[in-house]
Amino acid sequence: MELNPDKRELALKFVYYGPGLSGKTTNLRALFQTADPRGRGRLMTVDTADDRTLFFDLLPLFLQTSSGLKVKLKLFTVPGQVMHNSTRRLVLAGADAVAFIADAQPGERQANFDYWRNLGENLRENGISTENLPLVIQFNKCDLADGALRQEIAETARNSRRPVFAATAIRGEGVKETFSALVSLTLERLDREHGLARSTGLDLAELLGSLARTLEGSRAGGPR
Amino acid sequence: MSVVSPVRPVGVLDRRMTLRELVDQPSLTDLCMSFVELHRLGVKVFDEDGARLVDIKTGSGDFCAYLFTKSPGKQRCTETVTYLKQHPLPVVGNERGCEARTCFSGTRYVMAPIVHEGDLLGRVVLGPFVPEEAGDLSPELFELAGAFDLERVRELQKRIRRASETAVRRIAEHFGKVLEVLLFASYRAALTSQMHIEAISEDYRELQAKSRELKESYERLQELDRLKSNFLATVSHELRTPLTSIIGYSEMLLAGLAGELNPEQEDYLSTVLEKGEGLLNLITSLLDLSKVESQGVKLALKETAVPAIVRQSVSTVLPLATKRRIELSTEVDESMPPAVVDPDKLRQAIVNLLSNAVKFTPDGGKILVRSGLLPQAPEGTGPFGRASRFLVSVQDNGIGIAPAEQERIFETFYQVDSSSTRAHGGAGLGLSLVKSYVEAHGGKVWVQSRLDEGSTFTLDLPLETAQPARP
Numbered sequence: 130m131e132l133n134p135d136k137r138e139l140a141l142k143f144v145y146y147g148p149g150l151s152g153k154t155t156n157l158r159a160l161f162q163t164a165d166p167r168g169r170g171r172l173m174t175v176d177t178a179d180d181r182t183l184f185f186d187l188l189p190l191f192l193q194t195s196s197g198l199k200v201k202l203k204l205f206t207v208p209g210q211v212m213h214n215s216t217r218r219l220v221l222a223g224a225d226a227v228a229f230i231a232d233a234q235p236g237e238r239q240a241n242f243d244y245w246r247n248l249g250e251n252l253r254e255n256g257i258s259t260e261n262l263p264l265v266i267q268f269n270k271c272d273l274a275d276g277a278l279r280q281e282i283a284e285t286a287r288n289s290r291r292p293v294f295a296a297t298a299i300r301g302e303g304v305k306e307t308f309s310a311l312v313s314l315t316l317e318r319l320d321r322e323h324g325l326a327r328s329t330g331l332d333l334a335e336l337l338g339s340l341a342r343t344l345e346g347s348r349a350g351g352p353r
Numbered sequence: 354m355s356v357v358s359p360v361r362p363v364g365v366l367d368r369r370m371t372l373r374e375l376v377d378q379p380s381l382t383d384l385c386m387s388f389v390e391l392h393r394l395g396v397k398v399f400d401e402d403g404a405r406l407v408d409i410k411t412g413s414g415d416f417c418a419y420l421f422t423k424s425p426g427k428q429r430c431t432e433t434v435t436y437l438k439q440h441p442l443p444v445v446g447n448e449r450g451c452e453a454r455t456c457f458s459g460t461r462y463v464m465a466p467i468v469h470e471g472d473l474l475g476r477v478v479l480g481p482f483v484p485e486e487a488g489d490l491s492p493e494l495f496e497l498a499g500a501f502d503l504e505r506v507r508e509l510q511k512r513i514r515r516a517s518e519t520a521v522r523r524i525a526e527h528f529g530k531v532l533e534v535l536l537f538a539s540y541r542a543a544l545t546s547q548m549h550i551e552a553i554s555e556d557y558r559e560l561q562a563k564s565r566e567l568k569e570s571y572e573r574l575q576e577l578d579r580l581k582s583n584f585l586a587t588v589s590h591e592l593r594t595p596l597t598s599i600i601g602y603s604e605m606l607l608a609g610l611a612g613e614l615n616p617e618q619e620d621y622l623s624t625v626l627e628k629g630e631g632l633l634n635l636i637t638s639l640l641d642l643s644k645v646e647s648q649g650v651k652l653a654l655k656e657t658a659v660p661a662i663v664r665q666s667v668s669t670v671l672p673l674a675t676k677r678r679i680e681l682s683t684e685v686d687e688s689m690p691p692a693v694v695d696p697d698k699l700r701q702a703i704v705n706l707l708s709n710a711v712k713f714t715p716d717g718g719k720i721l722v723r724s725g726l727l728p729q730a731p732e733g734t735g736p737f738g739r740a741s742r743f744l745v746s747v748q749d750n751g752i753g754i755a756p757a758e759q760e761r762i763f764e765t766f767y768q769v770d771s772s773s774t775r776a777h778g779g780a781g782l783g784l785s786l787v788k789s790y791v792e793a794h795g796g797k798v799w800v801q802s803r804l805d806e807g808s809t810f811t812l813d814l815p816l817e818t819a820q821p822a823r824p
Contacts, residue, residue, distance in 0.1 A: 171537055184544075184548055201470070220366060222367065223364075
């Protein structure tokens with residue numbers, strides 16, 4: 130969290146984490162495509178020609194509140210390839226919240242597990258406590274999952290203390306829900322631990338409403 | 354809220370970059386110049402703190418300079434410039450608006466914010482231009498008529514472009530968008546290169562940590578190894594003392610010093626003596642090894658006749674070979690010059706090779722020992738080189754060694770397999786001692802072998818071993 134009381138600015142960092150090709154970039158693209166252009170920056174994909182998501186993606190979203198506080202949400206994806214662990218760790222540094230994008234396809238269970246463990250290691254390396262970190266889990270590519278797996282996802286959702294979402298990011302399904310839940314968890318935590326609403330005069334419900342409008346943006350307001 | 358690891362500085366992703374960091378100033382100036390030429394409007398660019406990055410005038414230079422020469426003009430001009438640099442411009446997300454400011458002279462400026470990722474990084478100011486709707490000089494100038502020659506002012510103002518504010522606002526908006534694309538590209542390039550560097554530093558940091566761990570673990574292992582050698586030395590020494598008594602008294606009994614023995618007693622006692630001696634040999638090897646490990650091999654070098662050493666070694670294992678009906682023959686070059694070596698160590702090395710050969714050769718097999726000079730002169734000595742090395746080889750037609758095992762058999766305690774240990778005995782120390790002794794002479798030992806056909810072990814030693822430098 131970066132709070133500048135003089136400029137009345139708050140910046141939060143969200144990291145989309147998960148195995149290679151699980152759909153982290155697709156999530157950001159879906160958010161970018163539907164968000165109100167007035168409330169988002171450009172989607173930056175830093176990559177090389179011969180590799181997928183060699184580094185990361187970055188999408189800034191901007192929210193304005195009646196209290197005058199400017200809120201910037203910076204969304205990052207990490208590179209999923211095993212070899213880019215140092216970049217993953219760097220992107221994760223200073224994260225306020227994490228969306229773990231698991232691949233719901235049969236046969237990806239081991240990769241999901243490996244990256245879940247890798248996330249824990251890299252959070253520890255960055256000195257981020259996993260205990261209170263706002264974190265949501267998304268099972269992406271649900272359209273490709275088999276019945277048994279869908280059942281398993283539903284069961285995980287019932288038993289997990291973290292919110293679990295089923296998504297098909299390529300069609301934009303479950304993408305906004307995942308991100309909205311993550312922002313909500315993050316604001317709750319910052320308010321609980323740092324008295325965010327009191328210190329900034331921020332109305333959390335209003336901010337979430339503003340986020341919902343921004344995410345619905347292009348259909349509601351259309352391009353500028 | 355997160356805590357960035359104290360070992361790593363704040364990364365480029367979490368740092369807000371300034372306009373100066375994001376743009377190349379000469380390139381920005383070139384871009385502004387092309388705008389100035391295209392639209393005949395002055396362009397100024399200020400950063401967030403109001404510091405000027407670009408200032409290109411067109412047509413207005415003399416006009417402004419003239420007004421600036423007189424005190425009232427100077428004061429009002431300064432007010433306008435301060436306003437242009439510092440007046441807050443609203444930025445709401447990606448929403449930005451242009452603002453106009455009219456100077457006391459009647460000319461006008463349009464300000465547009467420079468926004469990157471929702472942050473205000475600076476502003477671009479277009480102007481001055483004469484508003485399209487403006488008539489003669491501004492009322493304020495008429496008020497200051499005493500200070501200025503209004504005719505001259507009129508003449509100079511004619512050089513400034515006349516334009517509608519709407520048009521200039523559109524130009525400013527367009528300019529802002531071009532700049533935004535430039536900043537996006539620069540930011541992307543900066544992130545890419547900086548992330549490369551940070552990722553490499555991160556890898557380096559990780560490698561350093563791993564290498565530190567490895568070093569510590571290596572030091573711990575070295576210490577353990579030293580303790581093991583000390584333990585071996587102590588235990589071997591303590592084992593040898595009672596064994597000497599066992600062997601001594603067995604010999605005395607066999608010699609009949611305690612009275613006549615019946616054949617059965619003699620047979621039993623011979624076995625006790627033989628096994629005792631075997632055990633003594635093993636313990637001696639352990640002691641030798643622990644000495645080598647703790648102190649390194651100390652050589653007592655002197656001129657030595659190699660053929661004599663070979664003959665002595667052969668005679669040591671001859672009884673055992675004879676018992677097993679193994680044919681032990683030699684091919685020794687008697688004419689080779691004496692070598693400067695440690696005779697005891699050389700003998701021990703050859704005896705160890707011969708003992709192994711006997712051990713792993715079936716009854717009725719053959720062992721051949723060869724020794725002689727290595728004919729080639731050392732490389733690079735040309736026609737002046739003389740042979741400077743000699744070889745001793747022990748060849749058998751025993752069980753042979755599989756290729757995968759050939760490197761490892763020189764390691765301490767290594768046995769080709771456990772069943773072999775049971776069939777042939779030994780502690781796996783012989784070859785490791787041979788290697789230590791030979792290497793201490795600056796030589797080497799190697800094996801050529803085929804399974805079920807036999808093995809040839811060869812020692813390659815210098816004719817003159819250099820004395821080690823005194824510490």
